[in-house]
Amino acid sequence: xxxxxxxxxxxxxxxxxxxxxxxxxxxxxxxxxxxxxxxxxxxxxxxxxxxxxxxxxxxxxxxxxxxxxxxxxxxxxxxxxxxxxxxxxxxxxxxxxxxxxxxxxxxxxxxxxxxxxxxxxxxxxxxxxxxxxxxxxxxxxxxxxxxxxxxxxxxxxxxxxxxxxxxxxxxxxxxxxxxxxxxx
Amino acid sequence: xxxxxxxxxxxxxxxxxxxxxxxxxxxxxxxxxxxxxxxxxxxxxxxxxxxxxxxxxxxxxxxxxxxxxxxxxxxxxxxxxxxxxxxxxxxxxxxxxxxxxxxxxxxxxxxxxxxxxxxxxxxxxxxxxxxxxxxxxxxxxxxxxxxxxxxxxxxxxxxxxxxxxxxxxxxxxxxxxxxxxxxx
DNA sequence: CCAGAGTGAGACACAAACGTCTCATCTGCG
DNA sequence: CGCAGATGAGACGTTTGTGTCTCACTCTGG
Numbered sequence: 076x077x078x079x080x081x082x083x084x085x086x087x088x089x090x091x092x093x094x095x096x097x098x099x100x101x102x103x104x105x106x107x108x109x110x111x112x113x114x115x116x117x118x119x120x121x122x123x124x125x126x127x128x129x130x131x132x133x134x135x136x137x138x139x140x141x142x143x144x145x146x147x148x149x150x151x152x153x154x155x156x157x158x159x160x161x162x163x164x165x166x167x168x169x170x171x172x173x174x175x176x177x178x179x180x181x182x183x184x185x186x187x188x189x190x191x192x193x194x195x196x197x198x199x200x201x202x203x204x205x206x207x208x209x210x211x212x213x214x215x216x217x218x219x220x221x222x223x224x225x226x227x228x229x230x231x232x233x234x235x236x237x238x239x240x241x242x243x244x245x246x247x248x249x250x251x252x253x254x255x256x257x258x259x
Numbered sequence: 260x261x262x263x264x265x266x267x268x269x270x271x272x273x274x275x276x277x278x279x280x281x282x283x284x285x286x287x288x289x290x291x292x293x294x295x296x297x298x299x300x301x302x303x304x305x306x307x308x309x310x311x312x313x314x315x316x317x318x319x320x321x322x323x324x325x326x327x328x329x330x331x332x333x334x335x336x337x338x339x340x341x342x343x344x345x346x347x348x349x350x351x352x353x354x355x356x357x358x359x360x361x362x363x364x365x366x367x368x369x370x371x372x373x374x375x376x377x378x379x380x381x382x383x384x385x386x387x388x389x390x391x392x393x394x395x396x397x398x399x400x401x402x403x404x405x406x407x408x409x410x411x412x413x414x415x416x417x418x419x420x421x422x423x424x425x426x427x428x429x430x431x432x433x434x435x436x437x438x439x440x441x442x443x
Numbered sequence: 444c445c446a447g448a449g450t451g452a453g454a455c456a457c458a459a460a461c462g463t464c465t466c467a468t469c470t471g472c473g
Numbered sequence: 474c475g476c477a478g479a480t481g482a483g484a485c486g487t488t489t490g491t492g493t494c495t496c497a498c499t500c501t502g503g
Contacts, residue, residue, distance in 0.1 A: 093358055096280060096359075098490065098491090099490080099492095108451085109450065109451045110451090111451065111452080111453095111494095112450060115449090118492090119491075120490090120491075150437065172356055174278065175278060175280075200436075205438060206436050206437065206438055207430075207434075207436060207438040208438070209426075209430060210430060213418065213419075214427050215431070215436055217413050217418065218406055218409055218427075219436075221408070221409030222402060222405055224405070225402055225405030228358075229401050239395075239398075243394055243402075246393060247394055247399070248431075248435060248436055249435050249436055251431070251432060251434040251435030252384075252394065252403075253391070254389060254391040282459090282460065283460080283461075283462095284460085292480080293481045294481090294482095295481065295483095296479085296480060296481075298463080299479090302462090303461075304461075304462095
């Protein structure tokens, strides 16, 4: 059952995002199964890592879908994306930390696809005048992902309340840290 | 000689920030020395990692010093900090990715010290009205570090030009991604 | 109650990385 | 030239994680 697989993968993320070198033993215990069963589901460590990455990318992809990032104003689209992606921030944190994943061409291609959608969103926003043009769309895309990953880590470590996370992300990314006098 | 040690550590960062599980063999080759000599300088892998972390924290600490983050307006202080920390962004990226480092109480204490200085900067900025108060000083501190680490990765992978990095970081963090109509 | 599938616990061999050692080579200096 | 110190190359044993296997147990459906 795919549900079972996914639940194991979610447990794996909880461990791996904190300690990428965690033993399979530890991951199995975190998932509430034995190492033997873990091996029955995933052929080996490499496959497990790859599946976790693939899950993260699928989640990110559906987040882009449900947020309808290609529709409406770029700012509203980004705010929708923030709301949609925050629940899966831990998976994104894993994706950000596991550069080794991108050695796999399949994973890499999938990532390029999603990244292109995000870059396109920023490019569109720049063309319609809502996003600043002094900052490249590539950097905006990268920084956005960095902050999502940061949210994932911070929430997981208990340094940030989950309820605040979407607000904190959107506000900082869009408006910055500087307080500005009310400009009506 | 400490200089020699540091040059090895810098080479180690170049490898480890990309692939934290890199073999000592690889690190030694990147540093231009043999595995035997690497073992002569550092007792083992654990010690090496710890020393890299300590170097990163020392650099971050001196960046806080040379930026004089406790002096002048909080915004100007942060801009100085950005300029001072960007050259060592790769080391910060390593610090961000290696959560395991903070198991060592010495490293952890040193980190707490630096983090407290950054949080104090944001707190001061909030009190003097330059930083937004809707975002907690803790989150601002965390997000700032996330972006510094992101800069480190992006520059290392060639996705961001080093010359742009300080500007990109300061502008996005302080003013956000949204373009705003000129507000004189 | 029984049969069968699925699971957990443990044993075992294998591979890889690590830490240590030895020895040949190179370099700088008297 | 000769010597001392440092380095590189390589071999060796050890440790650790992994992958595979077996066996006993449990749970479910007939």
